[in-house]
Amino acid sequence: MFSGEKIWTLLEQLGVTHVVTVPDSTIGRWQSAIEQHGTTRLVRVCREGEAWQVAAGLYLGGATPLVLIQCTGLLESGDAIRNALHDFGLPLFAIIGYRSYLNQDTLPGDTCLIFTEPTLDAWKIDYRLIAEPSQFDEIGAHWTACRDAAVAGAILLAEGKA
Amino acid sequence: MSAPTTQAARATRMSAKDALAAVHATRGPRDIVITTMTPARDWMLLPQHPLDLVLVPSAMGSAPSMGLGLALAQPNRRVIVCNGDGSMLMNLGSLVSIVNARATNLVVIVFVNGTYEVTGSQPVPGAGVVDYAALARAAGFESVHAYASIDGWRSDVRRVLATTGPTFVALGVEPVHGQPGPKSPGPARERARRFMQALRA
Numbered sequence: 370m371f372s373g374e375k376i377w378t379l380l381e382q383l384g385v386t387h388v389v390t391v392p393d394s395t396i397g398r399w400q401s402a403i404e405q406h407g408t409t410r411l412v413r414v415c416r417e418g419e420a421w422q423v424a425a426g427l428y429l430g431g432a433t434p435l436v437l438i439q440c441t442g443l444l445e446s447g448d449a450i451r452n453a454l455h456d457f458g459l460p461l462f463a464i465i466g467y468r469s470y471l472n473q474d475t476l477p478g479d480t481c482l483i484f485t486e487p488t489l490d491a492w493k494i495d496y497r498l499i500a501e502p503s504q505f506d507e508i509g510a511h512w513t514a515c516r517d518a519a520v521a522g523a524i525l526l527a528e529g530k531a
Numbered sequence: 532m533s534a535p536t537t538q539a540a541r542a543t544r545m546s547a548k549d550a551l552a553a554v555h556a557t558r559g560p561r562d563i564v565i566t567t568m569t570p571a572r573d574w575m576l577l578p579q580h581p582l583d584l585v586l587v588p589s590a591m592g593s594a595p596s597m598g599l600g601l602a603l604a605q606p607n608r609r610v611i612v613c614n615g616d617g618s619m620l621m622n623l624g625s626l627v628s629i630v631n632a633r634a635t636n637l638v639v640i641v642f643v644n645g646t647y648e649v650t651g652s653q654p655v656p657g658a659g660v661v662d663y664a665a666l667a668r669a670a671g672f673e674s675v676h677a678y679a680s681i682d683g684w685r686s687d688v689r690r691v692l693a694t695t696g697p698t699f700v701a702l703g704v705e706p707v708h709g710q711p712g713p714k715s716p717g718p719a720r721e722r723a724r725r726f727m728q729a730l731r732a
Contacts, residue, residue: 387603412603412632414596415624422593423628426600429584429727434600452590458720 370395370502370526373402379505380409383512386432387412389420393439395528396466417442421449421461428459436463440485440525450492454521462512463494463523470500470527489523496523545681547642547704548573553681553688554611554640562609563601563730567594569648570613570640572713581729582608585722587713592621595639599629602637605730609636611692616643617655619663623670629697630671638692639667640700649712667699679703 376399380388388403389412390396403411414420417438427434438446443465453459469479489496497511508524515522547569555577558564566574567586575585584601586594598612619641629637645658664677674694678684684702691700716722 387600389600410603412599412628414628418590418593419596419622419625419628422590422596422622423600423603425593426597426602427604428600429597429723429730430601430604431727431730432600432604448590449593452588452593456588456719457723459723 370499370528371399371505373399375505377402377406377409379509380435381406383509384433385409385435387424387427387434388437389414389423389427389434390437391415391417391420391439391442393441393466393468393528396437396439396464396526399437416445418446418449421446421453421463424461425449425453425457425459428461429457434461436461438463439466439528440468440481444481444484444488447488447492450494454492454494460515460519460521462515462521464508465489465496465523465525466528467498467525468528470529472529485525489525494521494523496525498525498527500527543680544644544703544705545679545684547644547702547707548576549681550642550684550702550704551613552577553685554613554692557688557692558611559609561607562611563598563605564611564613565594565598565601566613568615568618568713569644569707570615570642572649572710574613575713575716579716581725581732584726585713585716587715588719589618592618592625594618595622595625595629598637598639599625599632599634602634603632606636609638609692610634611638612640614639614641615648616641616645616661616663617647620655620657620661623666626667626670626672626699634697635695637696638698638700640702642702642704644704644706646706648706648708648710652706652708663701664699667701672697672699674698675700677701677703 424434602610
């Protein structure tokens, strides 16, 4: 839906210092643009729960991290989210790829569509669903709103084929 | 150096309290020290420092990852993570992430007692078999150290902590059965706020 260059420009504008990520086939395409410019550091981790924990350390250390994962990884991140967002109260922000939202050809009946949004609600993460390119500006607006309120937030980015 | 998983090493394991006291005596005033599980319980018996981050409560296996984030955000400080072997097993991928991120100011110390001590000393998977130093080497750590005796650890701790990292240390420690788990030293949100203030000071 969005090019890596467009996302990198946004991250620069928002002051993101580190992108902590496990890729999927959509958000993974942004990595080269982020790395190419070099001003926002890409931190590759092995599992999504780890991404929240690394982001927690970055935030405590004064950085401005973004967690960039797929919704499947959100589902495995529960304990890390509980600890970082709710025990320590850290207002972390994530962009989460929403697998199969736009196209279920690869995974008909993908259960990600059943569990992703209720999971975000359960973890009390204020999220916005971005389903069309025209909503691009909502990403930065929601980031800013969450930052100003010092609350955790997320963008749920609609994706096509798995 | 000796591997703490050998038969001879198991016969001479140090106490976790002594091992932590050596870290405590060596850490610099600007160093960040993260503790969790059994190391957290015993660390809290020592005089506390504003840059101590006691991960109680924690997320499972989270200490090395929190340490990685802090090390990247604070590249001019040394970050020392005191982790348990059970916790390390829950987040082995973090070793790869740490090396990949080239966190040269990060030291991960694993206290290898072979048990989930805080839950009643059930054995961890692979107790007595897993070679944590070898795992770290396989993940790409170049600065890897293992000790079973307190004398060896006390003798080397200053040099090891000063090494350009990322650094991994496996300490063979004696399990202590029947001890309670670590108690939170206070509301985590307030501690996080104070910790961030201390970093800015």
